[in-house]
Amino acid sequence: FGTNEGFSQSLSVGQFESDLRAQVRRIRRLAGPDVPILLLGAPDANTSNIAIAGNYGQPRACPGSDGGSSWYTPTLLGAIREQQRRIAREMGLAFWDWSQAMGGMCSAMRWRNADPPMMRGDHVHFTRAGGGRIGQMLFEDVDAAFTAATRSRR
Numbered sequence: 001f002g003t004n005e006g007f008s009q010s011l012s013v014g015q016f017e018s019d020l021r022a023q024v025r026r027i028r029r030l031a032g033p034d035v036p037i038l039l040l041g042a043p044d045a046n047t048s049n050i051a052i053a054g055n056y057g058q059p060r061a062c063p064g065s066d067g068g069s070s071w072y073t074p075t076l077l078g079a080i081r082e083q084q085r086r087i088a089r090e091m092g093l094a095f096w097d098w099s100q101a102m103g104g105m106c107s108a109m110r111w112r113n114a115d116p117p118m119m120r121g122d123h124v125h126f127t128r129a130g131g132g133r134i135g136q137m138l139f140e141d142v143d144a145a146f147t148a149a150t151r152s153r154r
Contacts, residue, residue: 002042006077043098046071046123062106
């Protein structure tokens with residue numbers, strides 16, 4: 001939740017916030033108010049389209065852009081992720097920062113250039129290897145948080 005929104009040229013941060021809060025309320029209504037929710041912050045993703053990249057401010061090219069073209073992280077994507085983090089805190093949700101797990105801004109380009117590539121050529125979608133790596137990272141972080149919470153209850 002957030003990647004497609006981060007590429008939008010018409011979505012406002014306020015509208016995203018309203019939509020996300022409504023979805024969390026919907027999940028709680030359907031699953032119960034005490035169900036734990038883990039909100040995954042949007043992963044890093046890049047575009048070579050400067051108009052999309054500047055959808056919420058002045059874009060900066062990723063260092064080491066390849067093939068003679070520049071890659072950018074859409075500026076709205078970072079704003080969306082900050083909204084996710086704030087809403088998670090305010091609504092009592094757990095939050096996992098997928099982008100930071102990847103290495104932060106412009107990491108999609110590094111994941112694409114990895115051997116084997118962990119992102120497809122569009123710098124948005126993951127390869128099988130990349131999906132497996134993200135799954136492992138998420139599992140390790142959730143397992144570590146569970147272990148820490150279990151120890152603190154003893």
